[in-house]
Amino acid sequence: MNNQQTQFGYQDGHNLIDLTEANQDDNNEDGTEDQAMNKLLDVEEDDEGAFGKMDDVFGSKDSNSDLLLHISDSSRNFSSGSTGSSEMCIKENPNSPISSASSYNFPSPSGSSLHSANVKLDSIRPGFFTSEARLGAVPQLPYTKLEYIAPTDYTSIREKIGDVQAAVIPYYSHYSQRSSPSSTYRENLSHGKRPHFYKKLSRPRRHAPSSSSDEESPCDDSDGYYIIRRGSNFANGRFRIRKLLGQGTFGKVVKAYDKKSHAVVAIKIIKSISKYRSAARIELRVLAMLKKHDPKNIYQCIHLRECFDYRGHICIVTDMLGQSLFDFMENNKCLPFPGSHIQAFAKQILRSVAFMHDLNLIHTDLKPENILLQNDSFVRRPFCPPSVATKAISRKVLKDPKIFTIDFGAAIFDDESHARVVSTRHYRAPEIIMDTGWSFPCDIWSVGCILVELATGDTLFKTHNNVQHLAMMERVVGEPIDLSLVRDCIYNFYTANGQRRGYHSHDEECIADAFSKSTGRLRFPIVSTSKKIMNEVDQLSCIEDIIGDSVGFRFSRRMSLSDSLKHFNIPRAKQQEYTFWFWFVDLIRKMLIFDPERRITAVEALDHEWFNYGILDDGLLSLNSEIAN
Template identity: 40%
Template sequence: DDKDGHYIVRPNESLTQQYKIMRLLGQGTFGKVVECYDRVRRKYCAIKIIRAIPKYRDASKIEIRVLNTLKHHDPLNLNKCIHLVEWFDFRNHICMVFELLGQSVFDYLKSIQFKPFPPTQIQRLAKQLITSVAFLHDLKLVHTDLKPENILLVGEPTTTCTDIRLIDFGSATFEKDYHSAVVSTRHYRAPEIILGIGWSYPCDLWSIGCILVEFFTGDALFQTHDNLEHLAMMNSVLGPLPPHMVMSANKEGQKFFFKESKKLRYPTTKTTKQSKKFVSALKPLQEMVPPNNQHNKFLLDLLKKLLVYEPSQRISAREALRHPFLSCC
């Protein structure tokens, strides 16, 4: 192992007698993902090798619990979430074996130079993604980290049939379990998380709204690393936050607004020219997705129901599946 508890991957070595390491597929804070050959099943697979550090070992045990729940409730995988084949402990590393899949939707977007997806492809991807999320929510699970990097393509991407799998249940939370304060990757983070109001299932639907805009334009909707700038961007695209949400924000969240008017304190004296330029360049949603044909009209209508500030007013995954944008494909 290296000093950070990562397993040192060497191609052609074995992880137990069953698995031969082929190559490194990727790595993250949790550990590494390698492509392996399964000598028993005689096929290739992906193995997530968790860092040999208690914090990451404990987190992976929770992820395994989630993955087992998914598999138990959907043995045929009609809901397109990644299936855990098995897991084992190897030299203090928890290893999770998965089916080998293709590239992520993010890598695919990158490979086509971030060109927008054609309309029918957006529909198919949206339908599959929302089907997966509705299934999770029925099981009382919130994914909390939906983003194009966590949607993998099955096989080669084609414009006609694109089968996907939802991955990375490392931050998935059972509704009844402890909810950490900050969840999800910045660009896809819902307003209630930024304001510290508390979150639940609706935060996944906000992320889906952001993802669908990204499929339509080719660019991430809110490209920022700062809370105030993020709220200012939301303001540009979706208008001001409702005062009652501002009032229920935590102490951190209140700081972004004027006490009396509940308006956003942006720009401040500290705001950079670059930031102001970014924020003012953002167009309202209906200019980003102009409703000039039936497809766009339906998409815009769905987006307006997903990107609702008030979590209790946001459309649910099950409701979204009945939306005309998805029922017409």
């Protein structure tokens, strides 16, 4: 590797702050397995993962500073403003021979991204799982004991990064030796900025043109998408495209091999249309801020490797990850994940969300498609659904439940202009549907919906109709929508004398009309409601029954844990498992509270009682077998 390292930085005044993280190629694992263990576990792996769907949102811009591509020999010395430490503390198993101290620190390896959420799997001894020092404690996955360290200085951590400049890569064709100098280079010279930051851009090599014709014009289709050809070169031959991973309104995501870093990466190629290019710049601001305050990626939000502008397309390069939770579940016959994995996912997602919220960022589009596995390899285990009296079937169980949150194309700073409608329908919070104003709590509602889906294998709210959606929410939550929320909704649409407010006068649908003006209750069903819509609502149960049917227990919102154990006659051998799911239901209840002001926050959720309890299942055993290998 060349001593000079291309770095991604953020320029503020005369200082260039290094945001570069040494890239770690996780795609070169040998994948070998012990033959005896293979026969025992019937190991099977998916060939390739998927990057997931992404959407875009447009908002205001802030130009405090610029992000530049530059050459530097300096080493990375940027410290996180939100963690305060590069070490992670895991509570010790009392039976482990590692230490007699109350905790064990896993230091972060310098110059490389952390594996398994700050815990190297090969550094954990077989059988070492975290657990509370209490009688009969059930072990837990290491991810469940990851901690979140809140920032002490919110003023500095919320200071925004300005517009991100995507370095323009000149296009070389067969018929021209080089393109004209980069406009970005000219602009920065005119502003007196040091040209050595653009060393690679201002002195392109004469022999750079590719000998192949796969990058020749035209490169766009009629809709502004870059035309993807498998095996073709990209960005003047630096990348070789391996496959198309996904396509959305914003553009396309491809899997590619980076000939410079010898890593397999994901490239989001934005449409060559002005509004999508503007949206990409907003996303780059968010990605740059996440990386600035978490350079070692402790909080597992997708990291920006670099960005560039090529033939009118802004390109965002990130690490190549595995399948999304949605794809893995879909390829697993929509069977639920093991409880231990759901708990590990929950802790990791909540840490990511807490970190974003402390940066004053709202993701707004959390869903299983936007949660990606680092490694989607799995083993097969027998599974017998509690609600079905049939013989056991086979389900895939992940070897490693490490995840990353992706797709910040819809993320917004809380103090910037909010769109009226955000979030994918099934994960949309009630305050968004009712148009009463939304903020950080809308992300928590989405997380609650995700966790229920992971536990049941089924989407919680399957609807595309606002009134039906609210009726479904009332069925699941088990109580009517808060009157305070209804009052805000009606006031938002109508004046005191019953006149429609001007800014809502042309709305095709007025959600306030779905509520009784006298009682404040949701008017559902009404005469025009179809039988199909009514049946879909009637088939839904309360959250206690939905989760209970999936895990094979009964729960009541009116009973404490001790009363539930007695009332439902839970046998002693099942009481630890029941306790695990009891507290899971309790956390979901707190996430699905109608009033956003009373809904649990990400930091509060991280301290919930559920995370103190483990469960013995095949998710725990699959990681244990992986460590043993």
